Amino acid sequence: MSIRVELVSAERRVWSGEASIVLARTTDGDLGVMANHTPTFGVLVNGVVTIRTENDGDVKAAVHGGFLSVSDNRVSILAEIAELGTEIDVNRAKEALARAQREAADDLAEARAQTRIAAAVN
Amino acid sequence: MGAQLRIYRRRMRSVKATKKITKAMELISASRIVKAQQRVAASSPYATELTRAVSALATFSNVEHPLTAAVTDAKRAAVLIIASDRGMAGAYASNAIKEGDQLTSLLKSRGLEVDHYLVGRKALNYYRFRNRPIAASWTGFSDNPTYDNAKEIADAVIASFLQETGADELHIIFTEFVSMITQRPLAKRMLPLEVVESSKPPVDGPLPLYEFEPSAADVLDALLPRYVESRIFNALLQSAASEHAARRRAMKSATDNAEELIKSLTRRANAARQAEITQEISEIVGGADALASATSGGE
Numbered sequence: 001m002s003i004r005v006e007l008v009s010a011e012r013r014v015w016s017g018e019a020s021i022v023l024a025r026t027t028d029g030d031l032g033v034m035a036n037h038t039p040t041f042g043v044l045v046n047g048v049v050t051i052r053t054e055n056d057g058d059v060k061a062a063v064h065g066g067f068l069s070v071s072d073n074r075v076s077i078l079a080e081i082a083e084l085g086t087e088i089d090v091n092r093a094k095e096a097l098a099r100a101q102r103e104a105a106d107d108l109a110e111a112r113a114q115t116r117i118a119a120a121v122n
Numbered sequence: 123m124g125a126q127l128r129i130y131r132r133r134m135r136s137v138k139a140t141k142k143i144t145k146a147m148e149l150i151s152a153s154r155i156v157k158a159q160q161r162v163a164a165s166s167p168y169a170t171e172l173t174r175a176v177s178a179l180a181t182f183s184n185v186e187h188p189l190t191a192a193v194t195d196a197k198r199a200a201v202l203i204i205a206s207d208r209g210m211a212g213a214y215a216s217n218a219i220k221e222g223d224q225l226t227s228l229l230k231s232r233g234l235e236v237d238h239y240l241v242g243r244k245a246l247n248y249y250r251f252r253n254r255p256i257a258a259s260w261t262g263f264s265d266n267p268t269y270d271n272a273k274e275i276a277d278a279v280i281a282s283f284l285q286e287t288g289a290d291e292l293h294i295i296f297t298e299f300v301s302m303i304t305q306r307p308l309a310k311r312m313l314p315l316e317v318v319e320s321s322k323p324p325v326d327g328p329l330p331l332y333e334f335e336p337s338a339a340d341v342l343d344a345l346l347p348r349y350v351e352s353r354i355f356n357a358l359l360q361s362a363a364s365e366h367a368a369r370r371r372a373m374k375s376a377t378d379n380a381e382e383l384i385k386s387l388t389r390r391a392n393a394a395r396q397a398e399i400t401q402e403i404s405e406i407v408g409g410a411d412a413l414a415s416a417t418s419g420g421e
Contacts, residue, residue: 008171010269010355012164028335041175042335043344067345069175071332076171080269080348 001035004074005051007061009082015051015059022075023050024068031068039071046111048085048119049077060085062119064112081112088120124398130391134384141380144373147210151370154265155302158363162299165359169352176315176349178332179342187339189283189346192314193290199234200257200279200289201225202312202354204296204361205245207264212372214297214305214365215244221307222295229293237289239279241358257282265362272355279354280347283313296357297364303371305364312353315346 005022007015022033026042033040044066051059066079097113180190203222205215222245226236237257240246242264249256258278263271282288292313298306334341 006167006171008167010165010168010272010352011161013167026335027340031335039332040335041178041332041341043341065348067172067175067341067348069171069178069332078168078171078175078348080273080351 002054003033003035003037006074006076007049007051007063007079007082008076009079014061014082015084017051017053017059019051019053019059019075021052022068022077023052024063024066024077026068033068033070033075035073037070037073037075040069042068044068044077044079046115048115049082060119062088062112062115064115083116083119085119088116090117090120093117093120124394127391127394127398130387130394134387134391137380137383137387141377141384144376144380148370148373148377151366151373155363155366155370158266158359158366159299162356162359162363165352165356169356172345172349172352176345179334179338179345187342187346189280189313189350190315196232196234196290198237198287198289199229199291199293200237200239200282201229202239202275202279202292202294203241203245204294204357205240205242205248205264206361206365207243207261209244210372211365211369214368214372215242215248217307218295218297218361219245219248221309225293225295225309229291234291237282239275241275241361263358265365267355267358267362269351269355272351272358275358276347276351276354279313280350289313294354294357296361297368299360299363299367302367305367312350315349 002018002020003022005015005017005019006013020034024031024033024042025045025047027045028042031040031042044063046064046066047062049061049063049066049068051061053059061077062081062083062085063077063079064081066077066082069076069078093113093116097110097117100107100110100113201222203218205218209215222238226238229236238249238254239257240249240259241261243261246256246259246261260271260275279289279292283290283292291311293309294312295307295309298308300306
């Protein structure tokens with residue numbers, strides 16, 4: 001049994017397909033969504049969303065400012081910014097992290113860079 | 123070469139140079155319309171999902187939120203006008219500004235004070251030149267807006283909306299991209315939000331009974347600003363597509379006019395050249411005649 005997953009960012013549809021489980025972190029804690037999950041609507045914290053597909057392994061994405069909605073075996077993950085781990089340039093993300101740490105004030109950019117690295121490395 | 127002919131040639135050269143520029147701008151705009159349209163299409167899944175989520179929330183929770191609560195004795199309204207940074211797009215910018223003026227006078231007739239938020243250098247210059255007060259303005263991205271731009275604008279207008287002394291209503295003026303040929307300036311009320319977009323039930327069945335994490339109120343708090351952002355983003359994208367379409371059309375008619383002008387100038391230059399030749403011939407013939415009659419008279 002699989003569920004349909006749509007990962008959309010404000011600018012484009014990032015990923016869509018079938019998955020066996022979706023793992024995400026809401027403001028209440030980690031959430032795993034499998035088939036026949038009750039309709040849920042959650043606010044995601046900035047972090048990595050893992051979509052486990054049946055055949056192609058895990059799809060990881062860095063998500064900022066996101067929501068997750070589940071209904072009728074359909075999961076939609078909406079995010080202001082969403083990037084697949086495979087699309088992220090680790091070196092650039094690391095540079096961004098170093099830059100954000102230097103300019104200590106920019107916590108948001110630092111968190112963002114850390115999320116991107118986490119999504120890309122795993 | 124005669125003076126007349128030289129003037130015609132000079133004008134033709136200048137019109138040809140202008141035509142090259144307008145033709146290039148036409149082609150650039152034509153390619154950018156397609157890109158802008160694709161961006162509108164690419165952003166629509168997000169907007170659709172968000173609208174679905176917001177209407178689900180509105181249907182199944184009766185949580186009050188400041189962004190949805192209508193004020194009965196509204197005193198201030200904010201108008202966000204989206205125009206372009208650059209001209210050469212026919213009446214695109216002035217149409218949006220005009221629509222804004224109409225809305226402003228309508229709001230004023232309801233006894234509201236109106237704050238103006240402007241996007242695009244054209245709108246900004248229009249207001250500056252007339253010494254009208256501007257609440258805030260953003261420039262430099264009208265032809266290629268990003269989500270961050272929309273966020274920045276949304277943050278400013280929502281902040282004003284949530285303030286006690288700030289705006290009680292937010293209206294937005296943008297140019298709807300109907301087709302390549304038709305773009306329409308539109309005025310829409312954005313805040314307070316009317317979440318129920320249409321009275322007919324959604325196509326894909328009734329909305330499910332959601333569980334909210336952490337709670338309906340918290341979700342609404344996080345969701346509604348995103349909803350406003352996404353609506354503003356969509357307006358920016360549509361306006362960008364409209365701007366390119368308007369520019370393409372304006373530049374196409376400029377190119378056509380230049381061609382027409384070159385054609386008529388060529389005709390006149392040819393006529394002038396022919397007149398010159400005719401004159402020269404008649405002068406030579408006249409001179410030869412005079413010479414002939416002078417020598418024959420001398421015998």
